[in-house]
Amino acid sequence: MKAINLITLLLVIVGGVNWGLVGLAQFDLVATLFGGQSATLSRIVYALVGLSALWQLVPFSKAMSTDEPYAERGYPTTTR
Template sequence: MKTLDIVAAVLLVVGGLNWGLWGAFQFDLVAALFGGNTTLLSKIVYIVVGLAAVYQAVALRAIQRRWNVASVTA
């Protein structure tokens, strides 16, 4: 499961960088790498990044326990 945690985290970093590039320069790195934002491969990347975000959001407590991270409470 730790491998899945790492893959999801890397995908979130990639997604965040892509959003940052889009916001700052209107440059979509995923679309540039995979032939446009409407290609099947680009759509798959967008979906996988979205699923990684859902996984991280839903499994946050379990991930914290798995990695022995103290939870942050407000």
């Protein structure tokens, strides 16, 4: 399961960078690389990015339920 988490995280990052470029420079990198927004390959990449974001909800919810974000910030996870 670790491999799929890394792959989906990478795709979410790709999607985030693409949206950042769209917002800042009106440049759609995925469309440019794969032949336009309506090209089949572009649509596959968009769909994989969207599915990856949904998949990443699972580790996110697990991290929130185990106080993992607090551990990563160095905050104590137990109360005294």
